[in-house]
Amino acid sequence: MKKIIIVLLTxxxxxxxxxxxxxxxxxxxxxxxxxxxTADDETAILSKINDICNTYxxxxxxxxxxxxxxxxxxEYLEKFYTDNGYSDDGIMVIISTETNSFYTNAVGRCAxxxxxxxxxxxxxxxxxxDTYAAGTEALLDAFxxxxxxxxxxTGDLPYVIDNADLLTDTEETALADKLTEISTRLECDxxxxxxxxxxxxxxxxxxxxxxxxxxxxxxxxxxxxMLVSMDPRKWHVSGSGICNSDLVSLDYICEEIVGYLxxxxxxxxxxxxxxxxDNAVSAARNGEAYKEPFKxxxxxxxxxxxxxxxxxxxxxxxxxxxxxVRANNLAQNYAVPGSLNVYNARDMFLYRQVTYxxxxxxxxxSNGSHTSSSGRSHSGKGGSF
Amino acid sequence: MSVTQEYKCPxxxxxxxxxxxxxxxxxPYCDCEFEMEALAAYDNDLNSQQADxxxxxxxxxxxxxxxxxxxxxxxxxxxxxxxxxxxxxSAATSCPYCDNPVVFKGQFAGDLKPDLVIPFKFxxxxxxxxxxxxxxxxxxxxxxxxxxxxxxxxxxxYVPFWLFDATADAHVRFKATKTRTWSDSxxxxxxxxxxxxxxxxxxxxxxxxxxxxxxxxxxMMESIEPFNMNxxxxxxxAYLAGYLADKYDVSxxxxxxxxxxxIKNSAELAxxxxxxxxxxxxxxxxxxxxxxGYAKYALLPVWILNTNxxxxxxxxxxxxxTGKFVGDLPMDKGIYKKWLWSIAAIASAACFALSxxxxxx
Numbered sequence: 001m002k003k004i005i006i007v008l009l010t011x012x013x014x015x016x017x018x019x020x021x022x023x024x025x026x027x028x029x030x031x032x033x034x035x036x037x038t039a040d041d042e043t044a045i046l047s048k049i050n051d052i053c054n055t056y057x058x059x060x061x062x063x064x065x066x067x068x069x070x071x072x073x074x075e076y077l078e079k080f081y082t083d084n085g086y087s088d089d090g091i092m093v094i095i096s097t098e099t100n101s102f103y104t105n106a107v108g109r110c111a112x113x114x115x116x117x118x119x120x121x122x123x124x125x126x127x128x129x130d131t132y133a134a135g136t137e138a139l140l141d142a143f144x145x146x147x148x149x150x151x152x153x154t155g156d157l158p159y160v161i162d163n164a165d166l167l168t169d170t171e172e173t174a175l176a177d178k179l180t181e182i183s184t185r186l187e188c189d190x191x192x193x194x195x196x197x198x199x200x201x202x203x204x205x206x207x208x209x210x211x212x213x214x215x216x217x218x219x220x221x222x223x224x225x226m227l228v229s230m231d232p233r234k235w236h237v238s239g240s241g242i243c244n245s246d247l248v249s250l251d252y253i254c255e256e257i258v259g260y261l262x263x264x265x266x267x268x269x270x271x272x273x274x275x276x277x278d279n280a281v282s283a284a285r286n287g288e289a290y291k292e293p294f295k296x297x298x299x300x301x302x303x304x305x306x307x308x309x310x311x312x313x314x315x316x317x318x319x320x321x322x323x324x325v326r327a328n329n330l331a332q333n334y335a336v337p338g339s340l341n342v343y344n345a346r347d348m349f350l351y352r353q354v355t356y357x358x359x360x361x362x363x364x365x366s367n368g369s370h371t372s373s374s375g376r377s378h379s380g381k382g383g384s385f
Numbered sequence: 386m387s388v389t390q391e392y393k394c395p396x397x398x399x400x401x402x403x404x405x406x407x408x409x410x411x412x413p414y415c416d417c418e419f420e421m422e423a424l425a426a427y428d429n430d431l432n433s434q435q436a437d438x439x440x441x442x443x444x445x446x447x448x449x450x451x452x453x454x455x456x457x458x459x460x461x462x463x464x465x466x467x468x469x470x471x472x473x474x475s476a477a478t479s480c481p482y483c484d485n486p487v488v489f490k491g492q493f494a495g496d497l498k499p500d501l502v503i504p505f506k507f508x509x510x511x512x513x514x515x516x517x518x519x520x521x522x523x524x525x526x527x528x529x530x531x532x533x534x535x536x537x538x539x540x541x542x543y544v545p546f547w548l549f550d551a552t553a554d555a556h557v558r559f560k561a562t563k564t565r566t567w568s569d570s571x572x573x574x575x576x577x578x579x580x581x582x583x584x585x586x587x588x589x590x591x592x593x594x595x596x597x598x599x600x601x602x603x604x605m606m607e608s609i610e611p612f613n614m615n616x617x618x619x620x621x622x623a624y625l626a627g628y629l630a631d632k633y634d635v636s637x638x639x640x641x642x643x644x645x646x647x648i649k650n651s652a653e654l655a656x657x658x659x660x661x662x663x664x665x666x667x668x669x670x671x672x673x674x675x676x677x678g679y680a681k682y683a684l685l686p687v688w689i690l691n692t693n694x695x696x697x698x699x700x701x702x703x704x705x706x707t708g709k710f711v712g713d714l715p716m717d718k719g720i721y722k723k724w725l726w727s728i729a730a731i732a733s734a735a736c737f738a739l740s741x742x743x744x745x746x
Contacts, residue, residue: 319523331648345583346586350581352578354576
């Protein structure tokens with residue numbers, strides 16, 4: 001009987017531990033690692049969060065930390081949101097005592113209603129209060145107000161925005177289908193944007209368009225956008241999330257862009273961009289950088305040409321060794337040492353010519369990883385055409 | 386009939402020759418060695434002796450046709466009495482009957498006497514060894530040509546050279562440029578500044594050699610240069626014993642153009658070397674005048690080696706003073722193709738492997 005009791009107790013304890021683990025792994029909307037909130041505060045905040053989540057069918061996260069673990073506050077928040085499996089549509093805020101800063105963000109459909117002005121409203125609401133708890137509640141109220149527009153957000157985000165009308169309708173439809181398929185399959189938005197003119201730097205325009213129109217899938221907002229502007233004639237590719245990692249090479253993705261744009265082969269250019277994004281992101285999803293397949297035919301032709309050049313040079317040297325009889329048109333061996341006497345040396349400037357060539361306007365510039373106006377991190381590469 | 390000169394050993398009466406290894410005259414029969422000065426004095430004594438006068442006149446055989454004997458000279462060997470027929474420029478040779486060295490004194494009489502001679506420092510064996518070494522490292526040389534190593538003729542020849550001394554006074558104008566590049570946000574700029582660079586100067590040249598024999602190819606004689614004229618000595622016919630020698634058949638006046646060209650080129654080059662600090666320098670105009678010009682006549686030592694292969698004559702030459710060896714060699718087209726294809730195949734394979742490795746890495 002005693003053994004049965006011990007076994008039962010063991011089973012009960014094991015179940016208790018399992019339950020504990022399950023509780024830790026559940027998605028908690030409030031993670032107060034910095035211990036900023038009282039129990040009453042958490043109850044009030046949780047009540048507001050539940051209202052928002054139930055109303056809009058999204059996830060919400062309030063996170064406080066004392067240690068950013070070497071990351072920026074924004075990076076820590078995005079990583080936490082992604083790693084813990086929160087929904088693709090959601091809002092989030094982090095308060096860090098390490099950096100004495102806070103950061104708000106929205107992903108998925110929520111991002112489509114959160115432009116720069118909206119973020120300012122939210123941030124101002126938080127800063128207007130005296131305590132973290134009151135500020136958080138005010139911030140959630142502001143989100144609640146702004147997310148009313150979420151009801152107007154219907155359908156999927158467009159992947160081809162041809163404002164410059166560079167594509168025919170057929171080309172645009174085919175490209176949109178292709179980008180939708182790739183974006184869905186890879187869980188990474190691949191967008192093509194053309195503009196008649198832009199009044200800011202191409203990099204900033206591309207980054208902001210991506211950020212403020214809610215592109216990017218998952219917590220890290222995986223996606224890549226290619227911008228083509230006709231005035232000035234600039235192009236820029238902006239990567240986010242997985243496309244802002246070492247695994248995705250923008251050099252590879254952008255390799256053919258300039259040539260096609262200069263030839264005004266826009267549909268070919270965008271399809272090349274799509275295919276290369278497909279290759280690069282597919283490989284990155286498997287944890288490796290994309291490597292172009294080895295092309296033995298081309299390598300063989302080039303190798304044979306080089307081989308014969310080397311062979312002709314080598315045999316030319318061998319042939320040269322057979323000929324040792326050559327006329328000597330100089331007599332330096334018979335100059336009397338030290339007899340050279342230069343009695344007149346005059347260097348006279350005559351004239352000067354300056355030529356200039358315009359710098360190649362197809363020069364690419366890789367801007368590496370940088371932070372956009374929304375505070376998000378992007379990789380970028382662009383240039384003129 | 387011209388007079389020939391042989392050097393007889395004062396000890397045994399055998400014909401003696403100049404030995405390049407000991408730089409003395411040596412008798413091959415009794416191994417006696419003689420200083421050049423002593424032999425020259427002995428030679429003078431011999432010259433004072435009354436020669437026999439047989440006055441034979443046999444008139445046997447056909448006479449030379451008119452013009453046929455032009456360019457030929459006939460000498461009589463003092464040792465064996467054999468008749469030596471050679472061309473008009475030959476100055477020293479060996480008797481075809483007794484192989485004794487013979488010098489034709491008349492070829493050096495009066496204005497024809499050379500001012501200087503550089504004695505041979507390398508002998509026939511050294512010339513043979515040099516030829517063997519010349520074959521080394523020549524991958525395209527036909528194997529048969531190399532293995533047979535058949536030499537039809539090896540002869541040590543004192544080749545007549547004209548040595549020109551002159552001081553060249555040169556005025557050269559160069560067109561020189563300096564370039565500078567910079568760029569701003571839109572353009573790349575290249576500024577080229579042009580200069581007229583004048584240099585005037587003089588430089589002395591001593592003993593610039595020009596081949597004075599039409600028998601010797603000029604480019605071959607220039608290929609075995611330089612000769613070190615510090616080792617030249619006053620001419621004595623005794624040095625020629627045992628070697629072949631020619632008198633010049635190209636006059637100093639005819640040779641001077643070649644010397645002028647070589648000195649002019651070198652004077653311009655010497656002045657160009659004093660132009661510094663420019664991106665490019667091109668001679669635009671030059672004027673060279675010579676003064677203190679002086680020509681000397683010298684005999685310089687050359688080993689000539691001849692061979693025939695597939696109906697073509699191949700001639701090699703070795704500087705008898707420095708040992709420098711030259712001579713164009715035939716090429717085996719079959720071996721050339723083998724090397725061409727082999728290297729192309731290996732280099733192509735290496736390139737292909739490298740491209741694969743670069744892709745794989």
